[in-house]
Amino acid sequence: MSEEFGQEYWDTRYGSRDGVWSGLANPVLMTETLALPAGRALDIGCGEGADAIWLASRGWQVTGVDFSGVALARAAERARQAGDDPVSAHDPATGGTIAGRLTWEQHDLTEWAPPAASFDLVTAQFMHLPSSARTGLFARLADAVAPGGTLLIVGHDVSDVHTTVHRMPDPDLFFTARELAAALDTRRWQIEIAETRPRVAQDPVGTAVTVADAVLKATRR
Template identity: 50%
Template sequence: MGADEQLFDRTYWEDRYAAPGLAWSGDPNPVLVVEATGLAPGRALDIGSGEGADALWLAARGWLVTGVDIAVNALEKARARAESVDQAAADRIEWKQRDLTVWAPEPLSYDLVSAQFMHLPEPARTTLFRALAAAVAPGGTLLIVGHDVSDLDAGGHRAHLAELMFDVGDVLAAIDGESLRIEVAESRAREAAGEDPAKATMRDVVVRATRALKGSH
């Protein structure tokens, strides 16, 4: 492993979330807010739930949420924050420690499956995305968001993470065969607050797909 590479294993994430305060903003991911606001609440799976901002946002809107993360420290921090912010919403969240390189959710089980910036090397990434697609219930939605590999062309930004980044085609190839209708598949620009001004515009892969209700076409 080179000096500029980082092993994002359980030890890394446990250490990161053991630090005091929040590692992230505490706000839900903006793409989740945009893409999920109009959805009818049901059962949601939040993959790589971290400190729980997405899970809390969903639960506050009536979803029954399962938040999954590899780090126990992340789950404990998420649970404590949810209970301090909105106890009623916290009661609608179940937190689970799982290693996403070996675990897969039950097929056809969730009305929303959300993976926000879940970056794994291949072949684990394809395996995970396929399993997440399979977990979408009839009438449900899959939402996958991540750092677009095209950002690597902008001055070497995140070059040390090259093997973890992906593009729209990678996601579509991974979920092909799961009989989902693709509703959004794009590289979406956003402003990166606090970044170097020369790299202030970044791009996110955004794929949203749905499974038809049984008996519909």
């Protein structure tokens, strides 16, 4: 597992091309955080930084964390281009000031624990690991949410394995929102959303396919 999903794997993947992802923030992240008051955010598996940069443009103080030093260097450069420097202080896409609001950290996410009760928003977008590693990671992310803060986890629903879109063939890498919600103690958490959310994607031959995202949004009491 460490070889396939650790730093070497992700450094190789990110180093194989100039951009692995679209460069745009994830739509569910934007939709579900738009009304939240800005505070301290932790973006887990931040990759090339699109989500963290968007959050910073909305006033959040963001820590982006990833396995890959290659991805983090690219994220820092994209943030600089978007305005994270003293000279150019605005994201041209949103007009929001991001200078000084972004911190990038490299950690082994299968072992690292963020500081407890420290973030007003903890987000993990499409962080797929084997269940043996994922369960512990998501528990540590929940512990990092401050009272009154939000936990937002979005991933490919396990049902996607049976579509024609490109997904890893191992169902153990995927999850459902119901599974995530069941792991939270309802005495400590208010479950706001735990749903399978459909959307349209294209498979490798260009056919439109309905896929599903597992979306969990919860507020720490």
